[in-house]
Amino acid sequence: MPDDDILEKPFPGRRSALKRNILENALACFNELGVEATTIDTIKVRCGASVGAIYHHFGNKEGILSALFFCAQDNQRAKLTSALETAKTLKEAVHLIVKSYVDWVTSYPEWARFLFQARSAVAKGPHQQQLRERNIENYRELRELLFRLDSGANEIIQCQELLPSLIIGPAENFCRAWLSGRIQTSPLEYREQFAESAWRSIHR
Amino acid sequence: MPDDDILEKPFPGRRSALKRNILENALACFNELGVEATTIDTIKVRCGASVGAIYHHFGNKEGILSALFFCAQDNQRAKLTSALETAKTLKEAVHLIVKSYVDWVTSYPEWARFLFQARSAVAKGPHQQQLRERNIENYRELRELLFRLDSGANEIIQCQELLPSLIIGPAENFCRAWLSGRIQTSPLEYREQFAESAWRSIHR
DNA sequence: TTACTAAACAGAATATCATTCTGTAAAAGA
DNA sequence: TCTTTTACAGAATGATATTCTGTTTAGTAA
Helix, strand or coil: CCCHHHCCCCCCCCHHHHHHHHHHHHHHHHHHHHHCCCCCHHHHHHHHHCHHHHHHHHHHHHHHHHHHHHHHHHHHHHHHHHHHHCCCCCCHHHHHHHHHHHHHHCHHHHHHHHHHHHHHHHCCCCHHHHHHHHHHHHHHHHHHHHHHHHHCCCCCCCCCCHHHHHHHHHHHHHHHHHCCCCCCHHHHHHHHHHHHHHHHEEEE | CCHHHHHHCCCCCCCCCCHHHHHHHHHHHHHHHHHCCCCCCHHHHHCCCCCHHHHHCCCCCHHHHHHHHHHHHHHHHHHHHHHHHCCCCCCHHHHHHHHHHHHHHHCHHHHHHHHHHHHHHHHHHCCCCHHHHHHHHHHHHHHHHHHHHHHCCEEEECCCCHHHHHHEEEEEEHHHHHHHHCCCCCHHHHHHHHHHHHHHHEEC
């Protein structure tokens, strides 16, 4: 059960068992029915909890949504950070960014699907500030890492704000299409190709 | 008012004036407050129509959403098709695809923002089949065009299902970041670069 | 013009759903 | 053991989407 580790870290132990159970079932509901179409009652029935319990733990529907969202995002980020620790060269780093992304999406397709469909809701909701700050910080860290590895060699193109889009754009677009069912072939098939292409597109 | 032409074509004339007015105001509400947070009453107040009128024209909230969505998508697609008519070579076509996309997003930022945030809702809702079919058809047409222009020259990489992601992925990712406010620089600044990069990433 | 029909509205009534509130049980800590 | 906090249960409330019934307006044919 690889999915468990996504919820286990932020909500550990027996005490949080119901919390994890609610989130797990809410995730399935959101993915199967869509965010708007899943009612609190749907979730309640599916996981056997009471309305009171749900609202006690998460405050409101948006609370469930953002809890799920940040769990997934944090896990994805943690995997990336851990992968990047081994990077010695700029090229290695770019490869690891792409591959770590593809690996995560294919390891946790349900979570990835949810990340895509919930982002805009979270971005408008009460946690928009939190989301904004995290994103800015994440992208800052990434820029610094790439800059550090480049360190004067100037292997890399100038426009820093372009880098993330060039590196992750194609893989992300393909993963979205795969998760939506429009494309059958797993992104894993093109792992190397995405990584190689990303490197070529920012290298000069 | 360039925005007008998006609604004018599908809902032309004086007869559809209220329809366009509702859609126009609904778009603003969705973008400012988010899809979930905008109520029918919000829209009603903003455009001065009655509940009855709104439901008469669109059936339900999802009806407004998908009407807006397909208007935007159709317009974007029409601009692309029209741009591609002048393409003589494969390289030209790739450039036009990217540039047409960037131009559309920067010309109609409100519509583009909406396309991003409404896609998942439409994909789950009652028009999912319609959306699916359009997408498949659109991608098929694109593949055929590229194949025709390549015609034996074999300038292009093998995996056809990879092409759209490699071509549009980076620009799309950047546009999303720009529309969300995370990036200040207009995608227009990097128009050439996105096009050139797209071509290099699929060329061999 | 007049009569007829269908579409376009208006607004009250209803139904569905998110959220709150009040109370009870369990667990933690002293 | 007593006290306090946390975890839950379910009824009550309030907001919101949707329906329904009636009225007006525009189109059409005589």
